[in-house]
């Protein structure tokens with residue numbers, strides 16, 4: 171390991187938020203699922219399962235899903251937001267097993283494609299408790315959702331309202347509908363823009379009058395039952411200031427529709443976007459605290475408008491599944507790279523990458539990483555964990571301190587990969603997408619198996 175940099179000499183090569191750990195073997199609890207811990211030999215255990223034993227069976231890379239953690243986060247939203255309907259946003263991660271857990275814990279489920287609906291129905295989720303999203307649902311998808319008895323379809327365009335009206339007329343049924351509106355608010359972490367340009371594909375703008383007109387079109391369509399307005403303001407949000415501005419605007423429209431069109435909508439949906447901790451930069455709020463604040467905001471606005479408080483719903487995805495899963499990789503190569511100024515960065519290549527986690531490349535997302543197959547007494551070294559794909563942007567973790575003796579054959583794990591990891595995974599470079607292994611009480615169960623070469627070649631007709 172030539173050129174190892176002494177501790178504390180990483181100024182300028184690592185971000186200011188990344189502190190050199192006192193103990194490079196220790197887990198930082200907020201980043202990990204509830205049952206994750208390291209034993210005396212430095213081996214990571216989740217759900218009572220030692221990770222090296224698990225990968226001896228399923229190989230790497232593998233997503234490990236802590237079932238108890240998932241269920242307890244689902245319950246924390248259900249109980250914290252008591253009196254609301256909590257829709258788990260299936261796009262974050264959905265499988266038949268997970269859809270069953272969602273239903274068992276008393277949550278509703280959001281889908282946004284025909285494929286996600288298939289998984290939900292296969293799992294036996296009550297269709298009345300399913301919400302259907304999307305800005306371009308095909309007539310086939312709409313018809314299937316209506317026939318299946320999906321509780322609410324969130325409409326996103328005039329064309330869709332017309333299509334849906336035609337389908338319900340033909341089938342002679344009544345369909346619950348919400349109208350997705352844009353409030354001009356865009357939120358992320360502790361910041362929000364109250365005058366975000368509405369130059370985006372989702373929703374009907376409130377300020378342009380489209381939100382009102384769309385609601386009117388739904389009210390006038392026989393067979394469409396306008397349940398309420400829907401607004402989703404962003405992702406990875408840590409405080410409620412963005413929701414405050416959005417709720418004021420959406421409730422303003424809600425009251426205007428009630429007064430001018432004589433249609434008092436019984437519901438309102440405030441979307442998802444609740445943040446989790448990917449690194450020590452992040453400080454997620456407790457669902458019950460968020461609920462208290464959001465409930466207060468809505469109550470205050472409704473009082474000011476002299477309008478009854480609608481039945482509220484929210485749609486957390488990341489905040490339920492994100493921290494429940496980690497990805498386990500095997501280290502393949504370790505390379506020292508000399509940076510401008512003479513410091514070195516240790517490039518640690520693992521056996522996955524952008525095919526199993528596109529978020530660093532897509533959103534410049536930060537993650538953390540730790541050695542999970544042994545303890546190390548080596549000094550920490552500044553590392554970058556990279557994948558095996560033919561792309562220099564194929565980064566798994568941009569900045570992390572790993573033990574200086576990290577070596578091929580070591581297992582490392584990246585926490586917080588549950589949301590938009592497996593669900594956005596690709597076959598880039600003809601990678602086989604990794605399995606999802608659920609662990610609980612000393613038992614491991616593969617709930618999504620690893621793809622095989624036969625899976626890959628099945629669509630290649632030669």
Ligand SMILES: *Cc1c(COP(=O)(O)O)cnc(C)c1O
Pocket residue numbers: 259261262303402404405406441442443444485486487488489589
């Ligand atoms: C993506 C999305 C969600 C879930 O977002 P998270 O950041 O995962 O909580 C909820 N509602 C809608 C409409 C979405 O598009």
